[in-house]
Amino acid sequence: MYILIDSKSGVPIYDQIATQIKEQILDGSLPEGEALPSIRSLAKDLRISVITTKRAYEELEQEGFIDTMPGKGSYVAVQNRELMREEDLKKIEELMRQIHVLADRNSLTAADLQDMLELTKE
Secondary structure (H helix, E strand, C coil), rough: CCCCCCCCCCCHHHHHHHHHHHHHHHHCCCCCCCEEECCHHHHHHHHHHHHHHHHHHHHHCCCEEEEEEECCCCCCCCCHHHHHHHHHHHHHHHHHHHHHHHHHHCCCCHHHHHHHHHHHCC
């Protein structure tokens, strides 16, 4: 598992950790059942507070991405395909918002965007 913390990004560290672990689960880098580093171990490796890593793991558990067993550790949860689809849809919606901002800035019409979409499919 690889996590890169950007202290200048403005995004809370726990959120950066949770997001990167979530992405690795969704892309298959972290397979179902894979053991995650302990909260203390991850905190030590990243040189951050245990409280921060604990919060990231709690977020992932609440969202259904990991299971935590007291005394045994945290593991990648068996993934609900509907949950994975929902995460992908959120990413698509965010990218579409960015596209609309760029399109408006450049006076592109819906037809222009549709043409561009068709070209990218080819």
